[in-house]
Amino acid sequence: MPDQKAGPSGPADLRGDCARCFGLCCVALPFARSADFAIDKPAGKPCPNLQADHRCGVHARLRQKGFTGCTVYDCFGAGQKVSQVTFGGQDWRTGSREHARRMAEVFPVVRQLHELLWYLTEALTLPAARPVHAELSRVLEETERLTLLTPGELAALDVDAHRQEVNVLLLRTSDLARAGVHGKKGRRKDRRGADLIGARLRGADLRGTSLRGAYLIAADLTGADLRDADLIGADLRDADLTDADLTGAFFLTQPQLDAARGNAGTRLPASVSRPVHWTART
Structure with a gap:
């Protein structure tokens, strides 16, 4: 390894x-x-x-x-x-x-x-x-x-x-x-275990969403808002995170991120590093 x-x-x-x-x-x-x-x-x-x-x-x-x-x-x-x-x-x-x-x-x-x-x-x-x-x-x-x-x-x-x-x-x-993301009357989104394989989620508002154990294999998350999302156990293999915003996303591990695709425009939480194999955008 x-x-x-x-x-x-x-x-x-x-x-x-x-x-x-x-x-x-x-x-x-x-x-x-x-x-x-x-x-x-x-x-x-x-x-x-x-x-x-x-x-x-x-x-x-x-x-x-x-x-x-x-x-x-x-x-x-x-x-x-x-x-x-x-x-x-x-x-x-x-x-x-x-x-x-x-x-x-x-x-x-x-x-x-x-x-x-x-x-x-x-x-x-x-x-x-x-x-x-x-x-x-x-x-x-x-x-x-x-x-x-x-x-x-x-x-x-x-x-x-x-x-x-x-x-x-x-x-x-x-x-x-996630309670305060959408305000006191806001509804917290729950997509736990969701089958989102290959889903077209370009620019999707997923802020504060629970994506625990969700299948996001090869999903298009280009420009998606994933701020303050719970990503524990989410399968991000070959998911496209180009220009996505993961600021404040939590329970995201380095192996999950390494399995995804992204670029220099992908915003990440401080707990992980930008994978070296991502192609930098100039």
Whole structure:
């Protein structure tokens, strides 16, 4: 997977740091031959592009080589946490087969927890969510504690149950953050889980809309107003965000943005970076 850098804001330990990881995403995760991946690879088997130093041998040419899926992935810092903390810096290559198996088993669990940490951390930056800040802080601390469990405890952890607890708070955060967008009598838009694949939304007013889990694959969002929208889990693969305004949009992750298309005119929240593959407009 590509090296990740901390964005303009957001904690660096919730961004992938390949230099401190043992290439776990290139080993633990499966992928199927498709538009995103050039080959099939089962979970637990190292990608053939993974080098002995745990770096990607085709990192600079991933898109050209047919590994676009790798360029839009971020472990949210779970790779270095599992490598350096959970397993104390012991490489899966030098340990036993059981050690390697357990690392591959634990990594996806910690990755889910770190993604939740990302959302909770962002939620605490939203002034409108102040009524639930105390509860958000409590759950954030609990989530961080879970990431520090032993390998055996992590493997047995019911992550789905914890996600449900966090989701209740994130839903409340979303309601609070979007409540004032259209005024006290305004109606907050809810497009949760909507099928908007290929939708023509050029110039659409989506300000303050909940787009949680919406399918926006290849949607035309050119010039759309997405200010203060909730984008948690929205599928933005190949969505066109040219000249769109995402100022104040929240729960938008770097992988989501990396999967979309945009330009220099796309306005972004401070929590993410402009993808390097977007064509700059002069």
